[in-house]
Amino acid sequence: MAGNVHGPGSGLPLWGLALAAALIPLLTIHLTYLVSAMEGHVPWCMPYLESCTSISRTGRHGTAYFIFKGTMLPxxxxxxxxxxxxxxxxxxxxxxxxRLGWITLLGVTACLALVLYTLVLGHVGDGFRLLRRTGVVLYFSLTYLAQLLLSQALSGAPGWRRRGQGLLTLCVVTLSVAMLTVVLQVVAYDFYQGIEDSFEWIIALLVNAHALWVAVLWRRSRFSASIQVDHDG
Incomplete structure (x- = not known):
């Protein structure tokens, strides 16, 4: 039995996998926020604007703790x-x-960092805090680099330049937001501390928006896979 991944044609469409990979993290952080707020662990607010809670805090306590781990690991x-x-x-x-091999290396490593972050979330102590911080930083930074390489590669594919440029523009927006956080930490640290959590939510949204866009492009290109059974003798 052998599996083949191929482009347009018959086979199992793969865009649903990409859609799930993009949507599950995005839906999870919003669901855990709602559950945590209902259980009184975080305040009710608009986290993208009011910076009332970090993403991590939404999955540390109560029912949301189990929801976060049970969805983020898959x-x-x-x-x-x-x-x-x-x-x-x-x-x-x-x-x-x-550079296509780097896309897989960076992306898979980012997902391993997400596993680390998810496993240690909710545990108390300096060591766990360091692991959690390392996991989230590696996840966002390596995912961004993988997305950037993917966007560049797509912009060089025949007939896909415009879509690749669109993804690159989204990468520029994400980088601009990230750089703004660095600048604010230097020139207005106290002000930044008051809005830091909102930036985290915005960056998470942008990263997942890129993945959602790629899922749509997989669908448009009819990217699919098939399983072939080889009979010996």
């Missing part, structure tokens, strides 16, 4: 598959193969 596995499949997709679109 999401990380889906993410690994998503990043493993992206170079196959790009090759079939005619992208230059030069």
């Amino acid at each position: 999401a990380a596995i889906l993410g690994m598959l998503f990043w493993w499949l992206n170079p196959h997709w790009l090759r079939q679109l005619g992208a230059t193969p030069g």
Whole structure:
């Protein structure tokens, strides 16, 4: 039995996997916020604007603790598959193969960082805090780099330049937001401390928006897979 990943044609459509990899983390953080707020662990607010709670805090206590771990760990596995499949997709679109291997390496490592972050979330102590911080920083930074390489590769594929440029523009927006946080920490640290959590929510939204866009492009390109059974003798 052998599995084949291929472009337009018959087979099992793969865009649903990409959609799940993008949507599950995004839906999870909003669900855990709502559950945590209902249980009184975080205040009611608009976290994108009011900076009332971090994403981490929404999954530390009560029912949300189990929801976060029970959804983010499968999401990380889906993410690994998503990043493993992206170079196959790009090759079939005619992208230059030069850096495609880095996309998988960066993306899978980012998902492993998400696993680390998810496992230690809710545990108290300086060591756990360091692991949690390391996990979230690696997850966002490596995911961004993988998305940037994917966008660049897609912009070089015949017939896909405009869509690749659109993804690159989204990457520029994400980088601009991240750089703004750095600048504010230097020039207005006290002010930044009051809005830091909102930036975290915005960056998470932008990162998942990129993945959602890629899922739509997988669907438009009819990216699919098939399983072939080989009979010996």
